[in-house]
Amino acid sequence: MTRFAEPAAGAAPTTAVPTERRAKTRHYVMTPPRHFAVDYAINPWMDTANPVDTTVAMAQWHQLRDIYLQMGHTVDLVEPAPGLPDMVYAANGGLIIDGTAVVARFKYAQRKQESALYADWLRSRGYQPVHTRHVNEGQGDLLPVGGTILAGSGFRTDPRAHGQIAEIFGRPVVSLELVDPRFYHLDTALAVLDDETIAYYPPAFTYASRAHLETLFPQAILVDSADAYVFGLNSVSDGLHVVHPAAAVGFAEQLSDAGFEPIGVDLSELLKGGGSVKCCTLEVYS
Template structure:
Protein backbone atom coordinates (compact mmCIF):
# COMPACT_ATOMS: atom_id res chain seq x y z
CA UNK A 1 0.00 0.00 0.00
CA UNK A 2 1.44 3.38 -1.00
CA UNK A 3 1.22 6.64 0.93
CA UNK A 4 -1.17 7.98 -1.67
CA UNK A 5 -3.38 4.93 -1.12
CA UNK A 6 -3.41 5.63 2.60
CA UNK A 7 -4.41 9.23 1.98
CA UNK A 8 -7.18 8.16 -0.40
CA UNK A 9 -8.56 5.62 2.02
CA UNK A 10 -8.61 8.06 4.91
CA UNK A 11 -9.63 11.18 3.02
CA UNK A 12 -12.66 12.77 4.71
CA UNK A 13 -16.00 12.92 2.96
CA UNK A 14 -17.06 15.98 4.90
CA UNK A 15 -15.41 18.77 6.87
CA UNK A 16 -13.84 18.27 10.29
CA UNK A 17 -16.29 16.68 12.71
CA UNK A 18 -17.55 18.93 15.51
CA UNK A 19 -16.26 18.26 19.01
CA UNK A 20 -19.69 16.98 20.04
CA UNK A 21 -19.38 14.15 17.49
CA UNK A 22 -15.79 13.42 18.46
CA UNK A 23 -16.76 13.20 22.13
CA UNK A 24 -19.33 10.49 21.31
CA UNK A 25 -16.57 8.22 20.03
CA UNK A 26 -16.08 5.39 22.56
CA UNK A 27 -12.54 5.26 23.90
CA UNK A 28 -10.95 2.02 25.00
CA UNK A 29 -7.66 1.42 26.77
CA UNK A 30 -5.38 -1.41 25.72
CA UNK A 31 -2.33 -2.75 27.57
CA UNK A 32 0.95 -1.31 26.33
CA UNK A 33 4.60 -2.31 26.52
CA UNK A 34 7.11 0.45 27.25
CA UNK A 35 10.86 0.70 27.72
CA UNK A 36 12.30 3.47 29.88
CA UNK A 37 15.77 4.55 30.97
CA UNK A 38 16.28 6.11 34.42
CA UNK A 39 17.83 9.63 34.42
CA UNK A 40 20.71 8.45 36.59
CA UNK A 41 23.22 10.53 34.64
CA UNK A 42 20.87 13.24 33.42
CA UNK A 43 22.28 16.75 33.14
CA UNK A 44 22.42 19.53 30.59
CA UNK A 45 26.08 19.77 29.66
CA UNK A 46 25.62 20.77 26.01
CA UNK A 47 22.91 22.51 23.97
CA UNK A 48 21.60 20.73 20.88
CA UNK A 49 18.01 22.02 20.92
CA UNK A 50 16.36 25.34 21.86
CA UNK A 51 15.18 24.03 25.24
CA UNK A 52 18.67 23.30 26.55
CA UNK A 53 20.54 25.97 28.52
CA UNK A 54 23.82 24.92 30.09
CA UNK A 55 23.68 27.90 32.47
CA UNK A 56 20.60 26.52 34.25
CA UNK A 57 21.33 24.02 37.01
CA UNK A 58 19.75 20.57 36.84
CA UNK A 59 18.52 18.72 39.91
CA UNK A 60 19.14 15.08 39.00
CA UNK A 61 17.44 13.86 42.19
CA UNK A 62 14.28 15.77 41.28
CA UNK A 63 14.48 14.49 37.72
CA UNK A 64 14.65 10.93 39.04
CA UNK A 65 11.63 11.46 41.30
CA UNK A 66 9.59 12.90 38.44
CA UNK A 67 10.63 10.09 36.12
CA UNK A 68 9.69 7.52 38.76
CA UNK A 69 6.26 9.13 39.07
CA UNK A 70 5.79 8.61 35.34
CA UNK A 71 6.89 4.99 35.56
CA UNK A 72 4.50 4.34 38.44
CA UNK A 73 1.65 5.97 36.49
CA UNK A 74 2.17 3.51 33.64
CA UNK A 75 2.28 0.57 36.05
CA UNK A 76 -0.90 1.69 37.81
CA UNK A 77 -2.61 1.80 34.41
CA UNK A 78 -1.65 -1.85 33.91
CA UNK A 79 1.09 -1.37 31.35
CA UNK A 80 4.37 -3.28 31.14
CA UNK A 81 7.47 -1.18 31.77
CA UNK A 82 10.94 -2.57 31.14
CA UNK A 83 14.10 -0.73 32.08
CA UNK A 84 17.10 -0.01 29.89
CA UNK A 85 20.34 0.35 31.81
CA UNK A 86 21.62 3.96 31.69
CA UNK A 87 25.18 4.58 30.56
CA UNK A 88 27.44 7.11 32.22
CA UNK A 89 28.43 9.87 29.83
CA UNK A 90 25.13 9.70 27.92
CA UNK A 91 22.97 12.24 29.80
CA UNK A 92 20.19 12.25 27.18
CA UNK A 93 19.68 8.49 27.27
CA UNK A 94 16.68 9.10 29.53
CA UNK A 95 14.83 10.13 26.35
CA UNK A 96 14.26 6.49 25.46
CA UNK A 97 11.83 7.18 22.63
CA UNK A 98 14.74 8.38 20.51
CA UNK A 99 16.42 4.97 20.74
CA UNK A 100 14.59 3.47 17.78
CA UNK A 101 11.34 2.04 16.43
CA UNK A 102 10.04 -1.43 17.31
CA UNK A 103 6.94 -2.52 15.38
CA UNK A 104 5.73 -5.59 13.44
CA UNK A 105 8.42 -7.65 15.12
CA UNK A 106 11.05 -5.44 13.51
CA UNK A 107 13.48 -3.06 15.18
CA UNK A 108 15.17 0.00 13.68
CA UNK A 109 17.88 1.49 15.87
CA UNK A 110 18.50 5.23 15.93
CA UNK A 111 21.29 6.95 14.06
CA UNK A 112 21.68 10.27 15.87
CA UNK A 113 22.30 13.64 14.26
CA UNK A 114 24.65 14.88 17.00
CA UNK A 115 27.83 13.11 18.14
CA UNK A 116 26.93 13.78 21.79
CA UNK A 117 24.17 11.19 21.50
CA UNK A 118 25.81 8.70 19.14
CA UNK A 119 26.68 6.27 21.94
CA UNK A 120 23.01 5.76 22.73
CA UNK A 121 22.54 3.79 19.51
CA UNK A 122 24.76 0.95 20.70
CA UNK A 123 23.05 0.84 24.10
CA UNK A 124 19.55 0.61 22.61
CA UNK A 125 20.65 -1.84 19.91
CA UNK A 126 22.03 -4.11 22.63
CA UNK A 127 18.73 -3.91 24.53
CA UNK A 128 16.79 -4.77 21.37
CA UNK A 129 19.05 -7.74 20.65
CA UNK A 130 18.61 -9.08 24.19
CA UNK A 131 14.86 -8.99 23.63
CA UNK A 132 14.99 -11.07 20.48
CA UNK A 133 15.13 -8.36 17.82
CA UNK A 134 17.75 -7.95 15.14
CA UNK A 135 18.19 -4.18 15.07
CA UNK A 136 18.37 -2.65 11.60
CA UNK A 137 20.63 0.35 11.04
CA UNK A 138 19.79 3.09 8.57
CA UNK A 139 22.29 4.79 6.31
CA UNK A 140 20.71 8.18 6.97
CA UNK A 141 19.97 9.87 10.30
CA UNK A 142 16.84 8.76 12.15
CA UNK A 143 16.01 9.55 15.74
CA UNK A 144 13.60 6.77 16.52
CA UNK A 145 10.18 7.44 17.94
CA UNK A 146 11.10 11.06 18.36
CA UNK A 147 10.27 11.33 14.66
CA UNK A 148 8.50 8.00 13.98
CA UNK A 149 5.00 7.64 15.41
CA UNK A 150 2.80 4.62 14.70
CA UNK A 151 -0.88 5.38 14.07
CA UNK A 152 -2.86 2.25 13.33
CA UNK A 153 -1.38 0.70 10.19
CA UNK A 154 0.85 3.62 9.17
CA UNK A 155 3.89 5.47 10.46
CA UNK A 156 3.99 9.26 10.65
CA UNK A 157 7.57 10.39 10.09
CA UNK A 158 8.95 13.82 10.91
CA UNK A 159 11.84 15.56 9.19
CA UNK A 160 13.32 19.03 8.98
CA UNK A 161 15.60 19.20 12.01
CA UNK A 162 16.80 15.74 13.06
CA UNK A 163 15.65 12.73 11.05
CA UNK A 164 16.79 12.84 7.43
CA UNK A 165 13.87 12.44 5.04
CA UNK A 166 15.98 10.01 3.02
CA UNK A 167 15.81 7.61 5.98
CA UNK A 168 12.03 7.36 5.62
CA UNK A 169 12.22 4.92 2.70
CA UNK A 170 14.73 2.79 4.60
CA UNK A 171 12.46 2.66 7.62
CA UNK A 172 9.30 1.87 5.64
CA UNK A 173 11.09 -1.04 3.98
CA UNK A 174 12.50 -2.30 7.28
CA UNK A 175 9.17 -2.42 9.15
CA UNK A 176 6.93 -3.20 6.17
CA UNK A 177 4.51 -0.33 6.76
CA UNK A 178 3.44 2.68 4.70
CA UNK A 179 4.98 5.92 5.93
CA UNK A 180 3.75 9.52 5.71
CA UNK A 181 6.45 12.22 5.77
CA UNK A 182 5.70 15.43 7.68
CA UNK A 183 7.90 18.51 7.58
CA UNK A 184 8.64 20.38 10.82
CA UNK A 185 9.45 24.09 10.45
CA UNK A 186 9.75 25.50 14.00
CA UNK A 187 13.08 24.64 15.70
CA UNK A 188 11.39 24.50 19.13
CA UNK A 189 9.51 21.47 17.84
CA UNK A 190 12.52 19.66 16.50
CA UNK A 191 11.04 16.16 16.78
CA UNK A 192 7.61 15.04 15.60
CA UNK A 193 6.69 13.88 19.11
CA UNK A 194 7.02 17.45 20.39
CA UNK A 195 4.35 18.69 17.97
CA UNK A 196 2.01 15.71 17.54
CA UNK A 197 0.53 13.12 19.89
CA UNK A 198 -1.04 9.82 18.81
CA UNK A 199 -4.23 9.30 20.82
CA UNK A 200 -5.58 6.10 19.24
CA UNK A 201 -5.44 4.27 15.92
CA UNK A 202 -7.40 7.01 14.10
CA UNK A 203 -6.97 10.13 16.24
CA UNK A 204 -4.08 12.54 16.77
CA UNK A 205 -3.54 15.93 18.37
CA UNK A 206 -1.08 18.42 16.92
CA UNK A 207 0.14 22.01 16.86
CA UNK A 208 -0.45 23.33 13.31
CA UNK A 209 2.22 26.10 13.26
CA UNK A 210 4.94 23.50 13.81
CA UNK A 211 4.29 22.05 10.33
CA UNK A 212 4.70 23.22 6.76
CA UNK A 213 1.56 24.09 4.80
CA UNK A 214 1.78 20.86 2.83
CA UNK A 215 2.13 18.76 5.97
CA UNK A 216 -0.79 20.50 7.66
CA UNK A 217 -2.92 19.69 4.63
CA UNK A 218 -1.85 16.06 4.79
CA UNK A 219 -2.72 15.86 8.49
CA UNK A 220 -6.15 17.35 7.88
CA UNK A 221 -6.70 14.87 5.08
CA UNK A 222 -5.69 11.86 7.15
CA UNK A 223 -7.15 12.93 10.49
CA UNK A 224 -10.22 15.16 10.07
CA UNK A 225 -11.09 14.71 13.77
CA UNK A 226 -7.65 15.75 15.02
CA UNK A 227 -7.38 17.96 18.09
CA UNK A 228 -5.57 21.19 17.28
CA UNK A 229 -3.66 22.41 20.32
CA UNK A 230 -3.07 26.05 21.22
CA UNK A 231 0.34 27.69 21.58
CA UNK A 232 0.11 27.85 25.39
CA UNK A 233 0.03 24.06 25.60
CA UNK A 234 2.49 23.42 22.77
CA UNK A 235 4.97 25.79 24.45
CA UNK A 236 5.20 23.49 27.50
CA UNK A 237 5.65 20.45 25.23
CA UNK A 238 2.10 19.45 26.07
CA UNK A 239 1.90 17.27 22.98
CA UNK A 240 4.78 15.13 24.17
CA UNK A 241 2.19 12.72 25.52
CA UNK A 242 1.47 8.98 25.62
CA UNK A 243 -1.95 7.39 25.16
CA UNK A 244 -3.29 3.86 25.61
CA UNK A 245 -6.43 4.70 23.67
CA UNK A 246 -8.29 6.06 26.69
CA UNK A 247 -5.83 7.44 29.24
CA UNK A 248 -3.55 10.18 27.94
CA UNK A 249 -0.50 10.83 30.12
CA UNK A 250 0.63 14.37 29.37
CA UNK A 251 2.78 17.16 30.84
CA UNK A 252 0.85 18.57 33.78
CA UNK A 253 1.29 22.17 32.65
CA UNK A 254 -0.76 21.54 29.48
CA UNK A 255 -4.10 22.27 31.14
CA UNK A 256 -5.88 23.48 28.00
CA UNK A 257 -4.92 20.30 26.19
CA UNK A 258 -6.25 18.30 29.13
CA UNK A 259 -9.63 20.01 28.74
CA UNK A 260 -9.64 19.24 25.01
CA UNK A 261 -8.86 15.60 25.71
CA UNK A 262 -11.68 15.31 28.22
CA UNK A 263 -14.11 16.94 25.78
CA UNK A 264 -13.11 14.31 23.20
CA UNK A 265 -13.79 11.41 25.57
CA UNK A 266 -10.24 10.70 26.72
CA UNK A 267 -9.06 10.63 30.33
CA UNK A 268 -6.13 13.05 30.75
CA UNK A 269 -3.51 12.33 33.41
CA UNK A 270 -1.05 15.14 34.09
CA UNK A 271 2.48 14.29 35.23
CA UNK A 272 5.12 16.88 36.10
CA UNK A 273 8.38 16.32 34.22
CA UNK A 274 9.52 19.94 34.46
CA UNK A 275 13.10 19.01 35.35
CA UNK A 276 13.46 16.78 32.31
CA UNK A 277 11.97 19.54 30.17
CA UNK A 278 15.30 21.33 30.66
CA UNK A 279 16.77 18.80 28.23
CA UNK A 280 14.02 19.33 25.69
CA UNK A 281 11.88 16.30 26.47
CA UNK A 282 8.87 15.18 28.46
CA UNK A 283 6.45 12.24 28.74
CA UNK A 284 6.75 10.68 25.28
CA UNK A 285 10.47 11.40 25.01
CA UNK A 286 10.98 9.24 28.09
CA UNK A 287 8.85 6.40 26.71
CA UNK A 288 9.87 3.94 23.98
CA UNK A 289 6.77 1.99 23.01
CA UNK A 290 7.27 -1.60 21.90
CA UNK A 291 4.49 -2.30 19.41
CA UNK A 292 3.41 -5.90 18.93
Protein backbone atom coordinates in the same frame (compact mmCIF):
# COMPACT_ATOMS: atom_id res chain seq x y z
CA MET B 1 8.09 4.21 -0.97
CA THR B 2 7.02 7.18 1.09
CA ARG B 3 3.33 7.87 0.67
CA PHE B 4 2.01 11.40 0.51
CA ALA B 5 -1.69 12.08 1.01
CA GLU B 6 -3.26 14.55 -1.39
CA PRO B 7 -5.06 17.42 0.38
CA ALA B 8 -8.77 17.49 -0.26
CA ALA B 9 -10.18 20.68 -1.76
CA GLY B 10 -11.53 22.92 0.94
CA ALA B 11 -10.48 20.54 3.71
CA ALA B 12 -10.72 22.15 7.13
CA PRO B 13 -9.75 20.82 10.56
CA THR B 14 -12.48 19.88 12.95
CA THR B 15 -12.54 19.03 16.62
CA ALA B 16 -12.68 15.41 17.77
CA VAL B 17 -16.14 14.38 18.97
CA PRO B 18 -16.78 12.33 22.10
CA THR B 19 -16.79 8.59 21.50
CA GLU B 20 -16.28 5.44 23.52
CA ARG B 21 -12.58 5.01 24.17
CA ARG B 22 -10.91 1.74 25.13
CA ALA B 23 -7.60 1.26 26.89
CA LYS B 24 -5.16 -1.34 25.59
CA THR B 25 -2.39 -2.82 27.70
CA ARG B 26 0.93 -1.43 26.49
CA HIS B 27 4.59 -2.37 26.65
CA TYR B 28 6.98 0.49 27.36
CA VAL B 29 10.75 0.84 27.65
CA MET B 30 12.31 3.53 29.83
CA THR B 31 15.77 4.64 30.96
CA PRO B 32 16.27 6.22 34.40
CA PRO B 33 17.78 9.74 34.38
CA ARG B 34 20.58 8.71 36.73
CA HIS B 35 23.11 10.66 34.68
CA PHE B 36 20.76 13.35 33.40
CA ALA B 37 22.32 16.78 32.86
CA VAL B 38 22.34 19.60 30.36
CA ASP B 39 26.03 19.62 29.41
CA TYR B 40 25.47 20.84 25.84
CA ALA B 41 22.73 22.48 23.78
CA ILE B 42 21.36 20.68 20.74
CA ASN B 43 17.81 22.03 20.89
CA PRO B 44 16.29 25.40 21.90
CA TRP B 45 15.12 24.07 25.27
CA MET B 46 18.63 23.26 26.50
CA ASP B 47 20.48 25.93 28.47
CA THR B 48 23.78 24.89 30.02
CA ALA B 49 23.52 27.84 32.41
CA ASN B 50 20.29 26.45 33.89
CA PRO B 51 21.26 23.88 36.54
CA VAL B 52 19.61 20.47 36.63
CA ASP B 53 18.57 18.74 39.85
CA THR B 54 19.09 15.05 39.16
CA THR B 55 17.28 14.06 42.35
CA VAL B 56 14.16 15.92 41.22
CA ALA B 57 14.48 14.47 37.72
CA MET B 58 14.64 10.96 39.15
CA ALA B 59 11.59 11.56 41.34
CA GLN B 60 9.57 12.91 38.42
CA TRP B 61 10.65 10.01 36.20
CA HIS B 62 9.67 7.48 38.90
CA GLN B 63 6.25 9.09 39.13
CA LEU B 64 5.77 8.60 35.39
CA ARG B 65 6.88 4.98 35.55
CA ASP B 66 4.61 4.32 38.53
CA ILE B 67 1.63 5.74 36.62
CA TYR B 68 2.26 3.27 33.80
CA LEU B 69 2.55 0.37 36.24
CA GLN B 70 -0.63 1.40 38.08
CA MET B 71 -2.43 1.40 34.73
CA GLY B 72 -1.36 -2.22 34.20
CA HIS B 73 1.25 -1.61 31.53
CA THR B 74 4.60 -3.39 31.26
CA VAL B 75 7.71 -1.26 31.76
CA ASP B 76 11.17 -2.58 30.88
CA LEU B 77 14.29 -0.66 31.80
CA VAL B 78 17.47 0.10 29.87
CA GLU B 79 20.47 0.82 32.07
CA PRO B 80 21.80 4.36 31.59
CA ALA B 81 25.47 5.05 30.99
CA PRO B 82 27.69 7.84 32.36
CA GLY B 83 28.44 10.56 29.85
CA LEU B 84 25.16 10.05 27.99
CA PRO B 85 22.79 12.44 29.77
CA ASP B 86 20.07 12.22 27.09
CA MET B 87 19.58 8.46 27.40
CA VAL B 88 16.54 9.18 29.56
CA TYR B 89 14.76 10.12 26.34
CA ALA B 90 14.25 6.45 25.48
CA ALA B 91 11.73 7.12 22.71
CA ASN B 92 14.60 8.23 20.50
CA GLY B 93 16.29 4.82 20.81
CA GLY B 94 14.43 3.21 17.92
CA LEU B 95 11.16 1.85 16.57
CA ILE B 96 9.83 -1.63 17.38
CA ILE B 97 6.81 -3.07 15.58
CA ASP B 98 5.69 -6.73 15.48
CA GLY B 99 9.11 -8.09 16.34
CA THR B 100 11.04 -5.88 13.92
CA ALA B 101 13.34 -3.30 15.50
CA VAL B 102 15.11 -0.34 13.91
CA VAL B 103 17.76 1.25 16.12
CA ALA B 104 18.33 4.99 16.04
CA ARG B 105 21.06 6.69 14.03
CA PHE B 106 21.48 10.00 15.83
CA LYS B 107 22.28 13.29 14.15
CA TYR B 108 24.47 14.80 16.86
CA ALA B 109 27.76 13.33 18.04
CA GLN B 110 26.76 13.80 21.69
CA ARG B 111 24.09 11.09 21.34
CA LYS B 112 25.62 8.64 18.87
CA GLN B 113 26.89 6.25 21.55
CA GLU B 114 23.31 5.73 22.70
CA SER B 115 22.59 3.72 19.54
CA ALA B 116 25.00 0.96 20.52
CA LEU B 117 23.51 0.66 23.99
CA TYR B 118 19.94 0.50 22.73
CA ALA B 119 21.03 -2.04 20.09
CA ASP B 120 22.61 -4.16 22.84
CA TRP B 121 19.38 -4.01 24.83
CA LEU B 122 17.36 -5.06 21.77
CA ARG B 123 19.66 -8.04 21.18
CA SER B 124 19.33 -9.03 24.83
CA ARG B 125 15.57 -9.23 24.26
CA GLY B 126 15.88 -11.39 21.14
CA TYR B 127 15.62 -8.68 18.47
CA GLN B 128 17.96 -8.30 15.51
CA PRO B 129 18.27 -4.50 15.34
CA VAL B 130 18.25 -2.99 11.86
CA HIS B 131 20.25 0.15 11.05
CA THR B 132 19.13 2.76 8.52
CA ARG B 133 21.61 4.36 6.13
CA HIS B 134 20.39 7.82 7.03
CA VAL B 135 19.66 9.59 10.31
CA ASN B 136 16.56 8.40 12.13
CA GLU B 137 15.80 9.34 15.71
CA GLY B 138 13.38 6.56 16.56
CA GLN B 139 9.98 7.35 17.97
CA GLY B 140 10.97 10.95 18.29
CA ASP B 141 10.18 11.22 14.59
CA LEU B 142 8.49 7.88 13.76
CA LEU B 143 5.00 7.47 15.20
CA PRO B 144 2.75 4.54 14.23
CA VAL B 145 -0.97 5.27 13.97
CA GLY B 146 -3.13 2.37 12.87
CA GLY B 147 -1.32 0.68 9.99
CA THR B 148 0.57 3.83 8.99
CA ILE B 149 3.77 5.44 10.26
CA LEU B 150 3.88 9.22 10.55
CA ALA B 151 7.47 10.34 9.96
CA GLY B 152 8.93 13.71 10.85
CA SER B 153 11.81 15.59 9.26
CA GLY B 154 13.20 19.08 9.18
CA PHE B 155 15.56 19.06 12.17
CA ARG B 156 16.64 15.54 13.09
CA THR B 157 15.50 12.55 11.02
CA ASP B 158 16.68 12.62 7.40
CA PRO B 159 13.68 12.38 5.04
CA ARG B 160 15.65 9.81 3.02
CA ALA B 161 15.24 7.46 5.99
CA HIS B 162 11.46 7.51 5.55
CA GLY B 163 11.59 5.27 2.49
CA GLN B 164 13.85 2.85 4.32
CA ILE B 165 11.43 2.71 7.23
CA ALA B 166 8.56 1.94 4.84
CA GLU B 167 10.55 -0.94 3.31
CA ILE B 168 11.69 -2.38 6.64
CA PHE B 169 8.24 -2.44 8.22
CA GLY B 170 6.15 -2.91 5.08
CA ARG B 171 3.89 -0.05 6.05
CA PRO B 172 2.97 3.21 4.34
CA VAL B 173 4.90 6.18 5.68
CA VAL B 174 3.51 9.72 5.64
CA SER B 175 6.29 12.32 5.61
CA LEU B 176 5.68 15.48 7.65
CA GLU B 177 8.06 18.43 7.70
CA LEU B 178 8.61 20.48 10.85
CA VAL B 179 9.50 24.17 10.60
CA ASP B 180 9.76 25.49 14.17
CA PRO B 181 13.03 24.51 15.93
CA ARG B 182 11.25 24.43 19.29
CA PHE B 183 9.41 21.40 17.90
CA TYR B 184 12.44 19.57 16.59
CA HIS B 185 10.96 16.07 16.79
CA LEU B 186 7.55 14.97 15.56
CA ASP B 187 6.58 13.78 19.04
CA THR B 188 6.89 17.33 20.36
CA ALA B 189 4.27 18.61 17.92
CA LEU B 190 1.97 15.61 17.43
CA ALA B 191 0.50 12.95 19.72
CA VAL B 192 -1.07 9.67 18.63
CA LEU B 193 -4.12 9.06 20.82
CA ASP B 194 -5.52 5.89 19.25
CA ASP B 195 -5.48 4.09 15.91
CA GLU B 196 -7.55 6.84 14.29
CA THR B 197 -7.07 9.94 16.41
CA ILE B 198 -4.19 12.37 16.75
CA ALA B 199 -3.60 15.79 18.28
CA TYR B 200 -1.15 18.28 16.84
CA TYR B 201 0.05 21.88 16.78
CA PRO B 202 -0.47 23.20 13.22
CA PRO B 203 2.14 26.03 13.23
CA ALA B 204 4.91 23.48 13.80
CA PHE B 205 4.39 22.10 10.27
CA THR B 206 4.75 23.28 6.70
CA TYR B 207 1.58 24.17 4.83
CA ALA B 208 1.81 20.97 2.79
CA SER B 209 2.22 18.80 5.88
CA ARG B 210 -0.72 20.49 7.57
CA ALA B 211 -2.80 19.75 4.48
CA HIS B 212 -1.85 16.06 4.68
CA LEU B 213 -2.84 15.93 8.34
CA GLU B 214 -6.14 17.73 7.72
CA THR B 215 -7.00 15.18 5.03
CA LEU B 216 -5.95 12.08 6.94
CA PHE B 217 -7.27 13.15 10.36
CA PRO B 218 -10.20 15.55 9.90
CA GLN B 219 -11.25 15.07 13.52
CA ALA B 220 -7.83 15.68 15.02
CA ILE B 221 -7.48 17.75 18.18
CA LEU B 222 -5.74 21.03 17.34
CA VAL B 223 -3.70 22.30 20.26
CA ASP B 224 -3.12 25.97 21.09
CA SER B 225 0.29 27.59 21.55
CA ALA B 226 0.02 27.76 25.33
CA ASP B 227 -0.21 23.97 25.56
CA ALA B 228 2.28 23.29 22.78
CA TYR B 229 4.92 25.49 24.43
CA VAL B 230 4.78 23.40 27.63
CA PHE B 231 5.29 20.25 25.53
CA GLY B 232 1.68 19.19 26.02
CA LEU B 233 1.77 17.07 22.88
CA ASN B 234 4.71 15.05 24.15
CA SER B 235 2.16 12.65 25.59
CA VAL B 236 1.47 8.92 25.79
CA SER B 237 -1.94 7.32 25.25
CA ASP B 238 -3.19 3.77 25.81
CA GLY B 239 -6.34 4.53 23.83
CA LEU B 240 -8.25 5.87 26.82
CA HIS B 241 -5.83 7.38 29.32
CA VAL B 242 -3.50 10.11 28.06
CA VAL B 243 -0.50 10.86 30.25
CA HIS B 244 0.60 14.42 29.49
CA PRO B 245 2.59 17.31 31.00
CA ALA B 246 0.45 18.72 33.80
CA ALA B 247 0.95 22.31 32.63
CA ALA B 248 -1.04 21.60 29.44
CA VAL B 249 -4.39 22.34 31.07
CA GLY B 250 -6.16 23.40 27.87
CA PHE B 251 -5.13 20.20 26.14
CA ALA B 252 -6.39 18.20 29.12
CA GLU B 253 -9.81 19.82 28.69
CA GLN B 254 -9.79 19.03 24.96
CA LEU B 255 -8.94 15.42 25.74
CA SER B 256 -11.81 15.14 28.20
CA ASP B 257 -14.22 16.64 25.69
CA ALA B 258 -13.08 14.02 23.15
CA GLY B 259 -13.74 11.13 25.53
CA PHE B 260 -10.21 10.53 26.76
CA GLU B 261 -9.08 10.53 30.39
CA PRO B 262 -6.15 12.94 30.84
CA ILE B 263 -3.53 12.27 33.51
CA GLY B 264 -1.21 15.19 34.18
CA VAL B 265 2.34 14.59 35.38
CA ASP B 266 5.10 17.05 36.27
CA LEU B 267 8.28 16.42 34.28
CA SER B 268 9.49 20.02 34.43
CA GLU B 269 13.06 19.04 35.31
CA LEU B 270 13.33 16.77 32.28
CA LEU B 271 11.91 19.51 30.08
CA LYS B 272 15.21 21.35 30.65
CA GLY B 273 16.73 18.83 28.25
CA GLY B 274 13.94 19.25 25.71
CA GLY B 275 11.83 16.21 26.58
CA SER B 276 8.75 15.14 28.50
CA VAL B 277 6.38 12.18 28.77
CA LYS B 278 6.68 10.66 25.29
CA CYS B 279 10.40 11.38 25.03
CA CYS B 280 10.89 9.22 28.12
CA THR B 281 8.77 6.39 26.74
CA LEU B 282 9.72 3.95 23.97
CA GLU B 283 6.67 1.87 23.08
CA VAL B 284 6.97 -1.71 21.85
CA TYR B 285 4.19 -2.02 19.27
CA SER B 286 2.62 -5.43 18.64
